Each structure stands twice: as C-alpha cells, then as structure tokens.
Amino acid sequence: MAEQAASREGIPVGISACLMGEQVRYNGGHKRSRYCLEVLQDRFAFEPFCPELEAGLGVPREPIRLVGLLNEEPRVVGTKDPSLDVTDRLDEVSEAFVDAHRHLRGFILMKGSPSCGLERVKVYHPNGMPSHADSGAFVRALRRHFPELPLEEEARMNDxxxxxxxxxxxxxxxxxxxxxxxxxxxxxxxxxxxxxxxxxxxxxxxxxxxxxxxxxxxxxxxxxxxxxxxxxxxxxxxxxxxxxxxxxxxxxxxxxxxxxxxxxxxxxxxxxxxxxxxxxxxxxxxxxxxxxxxxxxxxxxxxxxxxxxxxxxxxxxxxxxx
Structure with a gap:
C-alpha cells in the first residue's frame, strides 16, 4: 500500500528550475524539458530549484563562469566583472538546500551550467583562457553533502x-x-x-x-x-x-x-x-x-x-x- 501511495503522490525529485519552463536563466529565458514535463511528471513530483536565483542573482543577470587552475576548487565569478564572486553564496544556498531536501530521490540538472552542470563545465584560467572542465558549484555541493542522491543532466537522458x-x-x-x-x-x-x-x-x-x-x-x-x-x-x-x-x-x-x-x-x-x-x-x-x-x-x-x-x-x- 505504501508503494501505491508513493506512486499516486509522485516520487520527490529535484530539478533545475529552467527545465520546468521557469524564466530564471541569466538572459531571462528557460530550457523547458518536454521529456520531464510530458513523461516523467506523471511519476515524479518535481521540486524546482535555481541556485543562482537563490543566491541573490537577479533575472536577467550578468553571466557567471568557473575560474581556477587545474586540481583546485574553481571560483564562480562574473564573466564581465571578475570582482563579482558568488562562490561562497552558492555554497551557502546549496548546503541549505541539502539540509531542507533530504527527502529527494534524485535531481535532474541543466547541462553546461556553472552551477548545475553535472560534468564537462568549462573552467577558465584567471587570464581568461579556457583551462579544463569540472562540475558546477551546486553539483559539487550535492556530491559533498548528499553523495547518495542520483544525479543526471536532462540532455544526457537522450541516451x-x-x-x-x-x-x-x-x-x-x-x-x-x-x-x-x-x-x-x-x-x-x-x-x-x-x-x-x-x-x-x-x-x-x-x-x-x-x-x-x-x-x-x-x-x-x-x-x-x-x-x-x-x-x-x-x-x-x-x-x-x-x-x-x-x-x-x-x-x-x-x-x-x-x-x-x-x-x-x-x-x-x-x-x-x-x-x-x-x-x-x-x-x-x-x-x-x-x-x-x-x-x-x-x-x-x-x-x-x-x-x-x-x-x-x-x-x-x-x-x-x-
């Protein structure tokens, strides 16, 4: 009976808010996912979250990117204004998210995002040149504080x-x-x-x-x-x-x-x-x-x-x- 009830209510799964069609991206746009909304939403109770918005960055906003050297934790800074450093704010909202969302069974992420990208997110050298790749800041926090949580990028689910x-x-x-x-x-x-x-x-x-x-x-x-x-x-x-x-x-x-x-x-x-x-x-x-x-x-x-x-x-x- 518990399984049937859970099925009716939907399994709680986190999702990058832009994939739900919410206009929270840096340019005021979204990345609505048809598969998530038209197929998985029948089974999952999605809980949308945008760490950048939660960290106080507005819409629209200056784009941010990962900056750092190989084998070090990258910082998250403004693309145009490197003095805009939101690393600590993203860490705080990410940890608070985990504390309040231990009930989640998974999280579907936005590809390439400096906060939500699962992998292969560009990291730039402090001189502005591309350096290597890493995971987004929010993803690193999820792995650090909630390592058992299943994670996947929406785009990778085409496979x-x-x-x-x-x-x-x-x-x-x-x-x-x-x-x-x-x-x-x-x-x-x-x-x-x-x-x-x-x-x-x-x-x-x-x-x-x-x-x-x-x-x-x-x-x-x-x-x-x-x-x-x-x-x-x-x-x-x-x-x-x-x-x-x-x-x-x-x-x-x-x-x-x-x-x-x-x-x-x-x-x-x-x-x-x-x-x-x-x-x-x-x-x-x-x-x-x-x-x-x-x-x-x-x-x-x-x-x-x-x-x-x-x-x-x-x-x-x-x-x-x-």
Whole structure:
C-alpha cells in the first residue's frame, strides 16, 4: 500500500528550475524539458530549484563562469566583472538546500551550467583562457553533502542507457527511503539487499559480492554505520550503467531458479532470448518479459520479489530501447 501511495503522490525529485519552463536563466529565458514535463511528471513530483536565483542573482543577470587552475576548487565569478564572486553564496544556498531536501530521490540538472552542470563545465584560467572542465558549484555541493542522491543532466537522458540508469537509481533510492530509512533495522537492511540482489549484480558484480560479505557481519556494527556503508556502496554500484554482458549474467541467474520447473524446450527458448539480447539482436524487454512469464508461474517468493524484474514502471518503456 505504501508503494501505491508513493506512486499516486509522485516520487520527490529535484530539478533545475529552467527545465520546468521557469524564466530564471541569466538572459531571462528557460530550457523547458518536454521529456520531464510530458513523461516523467506523471511519476515524479518535481521540486524546482535555481541556485543562482537563490543566491541573490537577479533575472536577467550578468553571466557567471568557473575560474581556477587545474586540481583546485574553481571560483564562480562574473564573466564581465571578475570582482563579482558568488562562490561562497552558492555554497551557502546549496548546503541549505541539502539540509531542507533530504527527502529527494534524485535531481535532474541543466547541462553546461556553472552551477548545475553535472560534468564537462568549462573552467577558465584567471587570464581568461579556457583551462579544463569540472562540475558546477551546486553539483559539487550535492556530491559533498548528499553523495547518495542520483544525479543526471536532462540532455544526457537522450541516451537510452543513461535514461534507464538514472530512473532505476531513483526508484531504488525511493525503496531505500521508504523501507529502510523510514524504519531502520538490521532486518530491513537485509530484506532490502535480498530483493535488490540481481539489480545490483546487473550493475556491478564486485559490489554485489562485497556488500553481501559486509552484510554477513553487519550485526556486529552499529546500525547507522552499517546502513551508511551499505547505501554508499549500493548507490555507487548502481551509478555504473549495466551492459549487455552484465545484464545477461543477471538474467542467467534468474533463469537458474526455473531450471527444475520448465521443460527442456522452454529452457532453450529462454536461453536463446538471453543470448539474442547479449549479442545485440533484441532489446532487454524481450528476455525480461519471457522470464517474468515463467517466474510468475513457477518462481519462488524470493525470485518474485526481485526488483530487477520491475525496477521502474513498465509504462515508461525504458527497457524497450536498451
């Protein structure tokens, strides 16, 4: 029932305000995202935020940019007037944002922004020449104070794999927030790991093994310490996009739970579907739907509870394109 309620209310996700169509950019414009507003808004309860506006910069305003040397924290200064330094103000509003928004399950960011850019934001040498690339000031603060929060640029979600990966992370983090963080216990932690096992395996086998070993001894550690360690490792592992090879490995493990329940011909059909996916002949939805059909008929409670089979709403069609 809690899951259904969360679905009706929408999963809380932060978003750069300009992507919502708000006219908050330096030139008074916006960057309205059709995908966010016409597709994801049916599932996510967006909470828009513009760190530059919150830091007291008006609309319109002088553009700002990152300035600094390689291997040092860049400053955020005015493009025309370098004496306009908003670094400390952005740090303050970013940290205040995190303190007030621990309930978020993800954040969708504006590409290339000196505050909200996820990566490859230009950093200029103090002499005005381009130097290197970094993340925006707000993004660096999110990573520093809220490292487990799933982040993605709206523009990068044009890539089907990155889109599916981000939304998978949002739903997995939502599961954690509702089922573990809301009522912390060693049992809740173990149950979370149990149902996320094959999703974790599909993203990073080494993390799947390491976290399993860690949990075997977790009761000897303080609960909050065990939860923090697990969540950090889990979200970092999911941050690695799964490949056809790693998906095929997870699919084979799911198939292993059916080997005694299906006849030889059916097993061969399932093996062929997995191999066709691994070789790039079909999308992930093909072997998943076949496996789910037989898992519903013959699977144990354990395999039926695996989030890997339904990590996000089927209606989003995310596995039809990877």
């Amino acid at each position: 089907a794999v990155l889109r599916e990966n981000f939304i998978t992370r949002v739903y997995a983090f939502d599961d954690w927030k509702r089922q573990v963080e809301a009522a912390p216990s060693y049992h809740a932690l173990l149950q979370f790991h149990s149902r996320q096992k094959y999703l974790l395996m599909a993203h990073h086998v080494e993390s799947y093994r390491e976290l399993g070993r860690y949990l075997a001894e977790s009761s000897k550690r303080p609960l909050q310490e065990a939860m923090a360690h697990y969540l950090q490792g889990f979200m970092a592992a999911l941050g690695r996009p799964a490949t056809r090879k790693t998906h095929a490995n997870a699919l084979m493990h799911v198939l292993g739970y059916l080997k005694e329940a299906v006849d030889g011909e059916t097993r061969q059909d399932l093996l062929s579907a997995i191999d066709d996916y691994r070789l790039g002949h079909v999308h992930l939805a093909v072997p998943i739907r076949l496996l789910k059909h037989y898992v519903k008929r013959h699977g144990s409670d354990y395999i039926l509870e695996q989030t890997y089979l339904d990590p996000h709403p089927y209606e989003l069609g995310l596995r039809n394109t990877i």
